[in-house]
Amino acid sequence: MNCIGVIGYGHMGSMLVNGFLSSGVLGVDEVVVTSRSQESRDACAAAWPGIGIARANREIARRCRTVILAVRPQETTEVLREIVPGMDGDEHVVSLAAGVGLTELEGLFSGSVTRAIPTITSTIGQGTTLVCHGRQVGMHDALRVEGLFSSIGNVMLVEEDELPAATILSSCGPGLLAAVIEELAGATARASGLAPDRALCLATETAAATAAYLRETGETPGDLVGRVATGGGVTEAGVKGLRERLPQVFDETVAAMLVRYGAVGK
Numbered sequence: 137m138n139c140i141g142v143i144g145y146g147h148m149g150s151m152l153v154n155g156f157l158s159s160g161v162l163g164v165d166e167v168v169v170t171s172r173s174q175e176s177r178d179a180c181a182a183a184w185p186g187i188g189i190a191r192a193n194r195e196i197a198r199r200c201r202t203v204i205l206a207v208r209p210q211e212t213t214e215v216l217r218e219i220v221p222g223m224d225g226d227e228h229v230v231s232l233a234a235g236v237g238l239t240e241l242e243g244l245f246s247g248s249v250t251r252a253i254p255t256i257t258s259t260i261g262q263g264t265t266l267v268c269h270g271r272q273v274g275m276h277d278a279l280r281v282e283g284l285f286s287s288i289g290n291v292m293l294v295e296e297d298e299l300p301a302a303t304i305l306s307s308c309g310p311g312l313l314a315a316v317i318e319e320l321a322g323a324t325a326r327a328s329g330l331a332p333d334r335a336l337c338l339a340t341e342t343a344a345a346t347a348a349y350l351r352e353t354g355e356t357p358g359d360l361v362g363r364v365a366t367g368g369g370v371t372e373a374g375v376k377g378l379r380e381r382l383p384q385v386f387d388e389t390v391a392a393m394l395v396r397y398g399a400v401g402k
């Protein structure tokens with residue numbers, strides 16, 4: 137009964153199960169998983185022999201005290217409505233859904249509710265899970281959930297009104313930066329004879345090294361630009377062009393994401 141239930145074994149559900157089990161923070165006898173398709177349930181059972189597999193969402197609610205909802209935002213309230221009748225009220229529901237607020241979740245389940253927004257980079261133990269506890273969450277439940285997510289990366293406690301912006305940076309960020317890496321490599325390959333796969337390899341390594349440099353030295357991005365861009369040189373020409381055009385591109389990008397954030401759970 138004190139186990140962790142995961143409903144939805146897609147990108148996030150599988151990442152969390154793999155992370156919690158491979159870090160050793162949970163054993164297979166402490167996790168029960170279900171997902172809509174038999175194929176996903178079979179994949180989970182094959183990856184983690186001995187893990188609990190439930191055939192129905194309501195079974196998770198009966199067997200587990202902590203229930204992680206790892207289905208899409210538009211399915212989250214439907215799944216919560218489905219399982220609540222089988223719950224006795226002292227469970228802890230943890231929703232991963234971007235855009236589905238605590239008020240809505242607590243309106244369906246009157247017990248403890250936490251919103252947690254992980255990031256795909258926690259597949260490799262890096263990145264930050266954003267955690268926002270609802271008003272009913274006690275210290276014990278809060279620490280248990282924070283401990284679980286700490287096993288796969290950093291945890292940052294946030295207020296709910298900070299979640300949209302923090303989600304864009306922490307959780308959508310890997311997708312945004314991957315697109316930037318792809319465009320930088322693609323443009324360089326198109327403008328030269330460099331093979332696209334070699335361009336992508338160099339751009340990816342450079343992005344990783346740049347992030348590590350900033351993290352380790354504590355320099356600002358502006359400091360680093362100053363070190364790289366020799367006066368009158370090549371980098372300066374590129375950074376000048378980016379600084380003229382990127383603010384508008386990113387302002388529009390973030391505005392579009394915030395609009396979608398507000399609508400995604402509907």
Ligand SMILES: NC(=O)c1ccc[n+]([C@@H]2O[C@H](COP(=O)([O-])OP(=O)(O)OC[C@H]3O[C@@H](n4cnc5c(N)ncnc54)[C@H](O)[C@@H]3O)[C@@H](O)[C@H]2O)c1
Nearest residue numbers: 144145146147148171172206207208209232233234254256
């Ligand atoms: N992908 C990310 O990087 C990311 C990051 C942070 C938060 N999130 C949030 O995590 C949640 C899951 O996202 P994802 O990318 O893993 O989605 P996904 O589509 O990969 O996985 C969703 C899973 O839920 C299952 N499912 C759907 N309806 C179901 C139902 N009624 N009962 C049981 N299982 C059902 C699907 O079969 C699928 O396996 C979303 O709410 C999303 O907002 C995602």
